[in-house]
Amino acid sequence: MKARPITTVETVVTGIEEAGAGIKLFTLVDPDRWELPPFKPGAHIDLHLPNGLIRTYSLCNEPADNARYVIAVKREAAGRGGSRALHDEIRIGDVIGVSLPRGGLDRGADIARHVFVAGGIGVTPFLSMARHLVRRGDASFVLHLIVRDEVPLAVHLTPLIEAGRVVVHRTARSGRPDLASLVGEAGAQTMVACCGPESMTNDFERVTAAWPAANVHVERFVAPQPIIDPDAKPFTLSLARTGTEIQVRAGQTMLAALQEKGIEIATSCCGGICGACKVGWLEGKPVHRDRILSPYERERYLMVCVAGSDGGRLVLDL
CATH class of the missing domain: 3.10.20.30 (Beta-grasp domain)
Known part of the structure; x- marks a missing residue:
């Protein structure tokens, strides 16, 4: 039986940058420096790593920066192995196959305000979105970054923090902020999005449960436990x-x-x-x-x- 082909794009690692405690930024480009397949702000790609693992990461750069893909990877010692492989084994010049980008921010014509809530390294997709909105001259967004103390990707976020586009909430100093206060009132012209630890995303989903589904976007670090249906039939x-x-x-x-x-x-x-x-x-x-x-x-x-x-x-x- 013919297998379904999986489309990948060959890329070369041209940059590896330290970007915080246990975090590295990887820059991937076309081997011949052609433009890469287009993507929406905050889209994801799958990396087909040399050791056979396939892992998904958010793009940090914005669509106008179309000659490269930039991802931020936090090394998780107890993870499934993808982040360890990237941190410990991947070097500049290595070839990595990546999927075509998918997902990302869909800017509806009637959306006038964006509220992003990120926990730690969950800021990565919103960095792309924020850069995209700034380039478009769209001031109607705010990114709430919730961290224990240290800001990840600080070099890249500092200009947005200084411009008032990113508000940092340090839980080690003031505790975790009230998510309902951060997102505000539901409205047809407001889109809200969250990416972070499971406890945060669960709370965010509860806070926005009454919002129109199309106006709420949630990304998770870890997949929830599979649902076991005792009445499942063949x-x-x-x-x-x-x-x-x-x-x-x-x-x-x-x-x-x-x-x-x-x-x-x-x-x-x-x-x-x-x-x-x-x-x-x-x-x-x-x-x-x-x-x-x-x-x-x-x-x-x-x-x-x-x-x-x-x-x-x-x-x-x-």
């Missing part, structure tokens, strides 16, 4: 492009069923938070369990790592 996956029928066992993920049949799917978090395994669906009734797709996107796509089916048959655009 179903059939139909691949529209080939006519292949694949049986998904009760309790089995679509991803596992596809991989068993040799269908190659890009993966990273395997928990519905990174967007790597997004696949279009055409017929049936998916059960969405991801934390990344918007209500509009769920009408067309699902994440095969966590999605299920509410019926006996689901047709995928594969």
Whole structure:
């Protein structure tokens, strides 16, 4: 059976910069210095590391800076190995395959105000967004950065702090700020977004639960525990492009069923938070369990790592 091709772009590491305690900035460029595929502010890329790991990182630079991809990586000693490999093994001149960028800030025509809330290294996607909005001359945003004491990526954030675009909240000095006060009142012209530790993102979701879903964006560091459905039933996956029928066992993920049949799917978090395994669906009734797709996107796509089916048959655009 023909595997689904995974599109990657070859890049070369041209810069590695110390950017705070345990944080490094990596600059990736095209080997021939061509422009790289375009991206939205705060988009993500998957790095296909030489050791076989695939890991997702937010882009720190803005779309107008289209000759390079810049990512910030905090070394996590107890993580899944991607950050350790980047910090300890990757050198200038190394070649790394990256995915096409995905996600990022969609600036709706009616959005007049942005409020970003970041915890520590969770500031990375918002650095890209802030730079983009400043370049556009858009003053209607504020980035609240919550840290224990030290500001990550300080060299890059200081100009924004001095300009009043970034407000730093140091919990070691004044405790954690009230998130409801930071985001303010819900409004059709306000978009709010959060990236940080699980406790922060959970609180943020509670604070914004009554907001229009399209106006709230949350990014997570770690995928939540998988949802175990005791009433899960087997179903059939139909691949529209080939006519292949694949049986998904009760309790089995679509991803596992596809991989068993040799269908190659890009993966990273395997928990519905990174967007790597997004696949279009055409017929049936998916059960969405991801934390990344918007209500509009769920009408067309699902994440095969966590999605299920509410019926006996689901047709995928594969």
